[in-house]
Amino acid sequence: MSLSKDEACKSSSPRENGFPDHVSLANLEKALGDLRVETPVHNTDDHLIEFSEALRTVAKALRRAAEGKVSAQAEAAEWKRKYELERARNQQLELIEDSCGRQNGSVASNLTGEISGPHPMVDYESNGQQERCCAGDGICSHEVLFDNEAGSLSGDSQNKMKRKASFKLSWRCKGEKSNQYKHDIVSFEKGNISTAGRTSKQISLKWESPPQTVLILTKPNSASVRVICLEMVRWLKEQKNVNVYVEPRVKSELLNASSFFGFVKTWQDESEISPLHTKVDLVVTLGGDGTVLWAASMFKGSVPPIVPFSLGSLGFMTPFYSERYKECLDAILKGPISITLRHRLQCHVIRDSARNEYETEGPILVLNEVTIDRGISSYLTNLECYCDNSFVTSVQGDGLILSTTSGSTAYSLAAGGSMVHPQVPGILFTPICPHSLSFRPLILPEHVTLRVQVPFNSRSPAWASFDGKDRKQLAAGDALVCSMAPWPVPTACLGDSTADFLRSIQDDLHWNLRKTQSFDGPREQL
Ligand SMILES: NC(=O)c1ccc[n+]([C@@H]2O[C@H](COP(=O)([O-])OP(=O)(O)OC[C@H]3O[C@@H](n4cnc5c(N)ncnc54)[C@H](O)[C@@H]3O)[C@@H](O)[C@H]2O)c1
Numbered sequence: 001m002s003l004s005k006d007e008a009c010k011s012s013s014p015r016e017n018g019f020p021d022h023v024s025l026a027n028l029e030k031a032l033g034d035l036r037v038e039t040p041v042h043n044t045d046d047h048l049i050e051f052s053e054a055l056r057t058v059a060k061a062l063r064r065a066a067e068g069k070v071s072a073q074a075e076a077a078e079w080k081r082k083y084e085l086e087r088a089r090n091q092q093l094e095l096i097e098d099s100c101g102r103q104n105g106s107v108a109s110n111l112t113g114e115i116s117g118p119h120p121m122v123d124y125e126s127n128g129q130q131e132r133c134c135a136g137d138g139i140c141s142h143e144v145l146f147d148n149e150a151g152s153l154s155g156d157s158q159n160k161m162k163r164k165a166s167f168k169l170s171w172r173c174k175g176e177k178s179n180q181y182k183h184d185i186v187s188f189e190k191g192n193i194s195t196a197g198r199t200s201k202q203i204s205l206k207w208e209s210p211p212q213t214v215l216i217l218t219k220p221n222s223a224s225v226r227v228i229c230l231e232m233v234r235w236l237k238e239q240k241n242v243n244v245y246v247e248p249r250v251k252s253e254l255l256n257a258s259s260f261f262g263f264v265k266t267w268q269d270e271s272e273i274s275p276l277h278t279k280v281d282l283v284v285t286l287g288g289d290g291t292v293l294w295a296a297s298m299f300k301g302s303v304p305p306i307v308p309f310s311l312g313s314l315g316f317m318t319p320f321y322s323e324r325y326k327e328c329l330d331a332i333l334k335g336p337i338s339i340t341l342r343h344r345l346q347c348h349v350i351r352d353s354a355r356n357e358y359e360t361e362g363p364i365l366v367l368n369e370v371t372i373d374r375g376i377s378s379y380l381t382n383l384e385c386y387c388d389n390s391f392v393t394s395v396q397g398d399g400l401i402l403s404t405t406s407g408s409t410a411y412s413l414a415a416g417g418s419m420v421h422p423q424v425p426g427i428l429f430t431p432i433c434p435h436s437l438s439f440r441p442l443i444l445p446e447h448v449t450l451r452v453q454v455p456f457n458s459r460s461p462a463w464a465s466f467d468g469k470d471r472k473q474l475a476a477g478d479a480l481v482c483s484m485a486p487w488p489v490p491t492a493c494l495g496d497s498t499a500d501f502l503r504s505i506q507d508d509l510h511w512n513l514r515k516t517q518s519f520d521g522p523r524e525q526l
C-alpha cells in the first residue's frame, strides 16, 4: 500500500530515510534526474509532499539497488507508475468537484473503478483487508466532504505538517428488507466534521415522465365533497386526459350522477388495493386530516405523492384550497412540487403466546401516532417501556402516545407534547395523564426501536389504537414494538414545508395568539 501524503510529509527528511549525512537534497535531485524521473517540484504544499515521497522512493530504490536486490531504474519506474495513477485520480476528483460545485464546501462522489478507485487520502483498507461493512445484504454509499478552509492550499508547508488526521463517519440504518442494512460513509478530509452537505433541505419533486393516473379519495357523507369530486374527475379527463381511480363507493356515486363517468376505475376487493402504488402517480384527497390519514393507511409500502385539498373542519395537513383545484392541479401535474416527506411509524403487536416475535401480526403503519391507553378500564395503566435494549420507564397513568413529528400537532399536543416540524425525524414519547410530578415528554431519535410491554402483574389489559382507529387489546405479557417505517408519506406543499407548517399552527391552532400590548401606559425612561 502506498504511503499517504501525510506520512510522506512527516518522514521527508533524507536522514530519516536512512541516508548517510553527506547525501544532500541536491544529490538526491540529481539522482532523480539520472533515473529520468520527472521531479514534481512545484510551488504548492501538495507538490512538496509528492516530491518528498519521490525522494523516499528513490532512497529506497538506491538502497535496494546497492544491496543488489533490484535495479534502481525498475524501482523508480514503479514509483513513476504509481505517481501517474495518483495524479490521474486527483485530476478526476477535481473534475467531480468542478461538476458538483464547491459552493457549499462539500462534494459528493462515488469512488469506484480502477482510476477512480480509492482516493489515496481515504483509507479504504484496514490491516490490508477491504472493509466489508454491509456483508452481502447491505448497501454502501461513500461520500467525501472536502474542507473549504481558507488557506488550505497555501504555500505554508508548516500547516501541512500539522494537518489533522482524516477520518470517516458511518451511518448505519435499516434497509428496505428486514435483514438489510445500509451504510452511508462520509470521509471528512482533514478531519473537520461538517454537516453542510447533509442537512435536509426543502425537498422538490420533478416529474421525469408526465403523471398519467390520479387516485381521488374523498371524505364520506359530505355533499360539498361529492360536488367537487364530480367536477374534478370530469376536468381531469377532459382537460388533462389522465386516468382516474376512486373508491367503489365513489364510483357508484359518479355513475348515479352520469354515465359519462364509466371510464373511472376502481377495485372490487381489498386485495386489489395493495398493488395500487404501482399504478397511481398521484393521490388527491378531498376532506380533512382524517382523509389524509385514510389515504396514507391505504399504502402499506411506498406512497405516491398526496395532494390534500381542504374540505374538512380543521385541515392542519390540507393546505390546498378546493375552490382553486384547477390551477393547483395544473401546476402539480407539470411540477416541480415542493413536498414534505412525512415519516411513519411501523408497529407490531407481539402476543405473549407467539413463539416468534414477528410471526403473528403484520406491521401497522401510522402517520400520526400509536396510542396505548387504559381503554374502558378505570384502573391506572402500567406500561413498561424499553428503547432498543435499555429500560426507559414505567408509565403509570392513562397511557402513552408514540407519535411521529407529523402527529405532534394532534393527540400528542393535547397530552402536553411539543409541536415539532414534520420534516424533523424523530419519535415523540408522550405520556397521557401520568400520575407523577416529573414525567416530561421526550423526543427520541428516528433510528430507535421502542417496546411497550404490559407487565404480567398488570391489573387490566391495555388498548392500542393506530391513528385513532383499529383498537387492539394488549393482554398481560403482550407488547407493542414500534420503529420508524421505511416508507414516508410525501405530501405536496402549497408554499414549502416550513411555510405550510407555520401557517397551520397559526391559522388552525391559533398558536401564541395574544392581543398586542398597547403603546399607552408606563414606559422605560431612556
Ligand atoms: N385529545 C385529542 O386531541 C385527540 C383524541 C383522540 C384522537 N385525536 C387525534 O385524531 C386523529 C385522528 O384524526 P381523525 O380526523 O381521523 O379523527 P377526528 O375526526 O376525531 O379528528 C381529530 C381532530 O384532530 C385533527 N388532526 C388529525 N391529525 C392531525 C395532525 N396531524 N395535526 C393537527 N391536527 C390533526 C383533525 O383535524 C381533527 O380536528 C388521531 O390520530 C389523533 O391524533 C386527538
Ligand SMILES: Nc1ncnc2c1ncn2[C@@H]1O[C@H](COP(=O)(O)OP(=O)(O)OP(=O)(O)O)[C@@H](O)[C@H]1O
Pocket: 217, 218, 219, 220, 247, 287, 288, 289, 290, 291, 292, 293, 294, 311, 312, 313, 314, 315, 316
Ligand atoms: N375515504 C374514506 N373512507 C372512509 N373513511 C374516511 C375516508 N376519508 C376520511 N374518512 C374518515 O372520516 C372521518 C372524517 O374525515 P376528516 O377528518 O377528513 O374530516 P373532518 O373531520 O371534517 O376534518 P378535520 O379532520 O380536518 O377536522 C375520519 O375519521 C376519517 O378517518
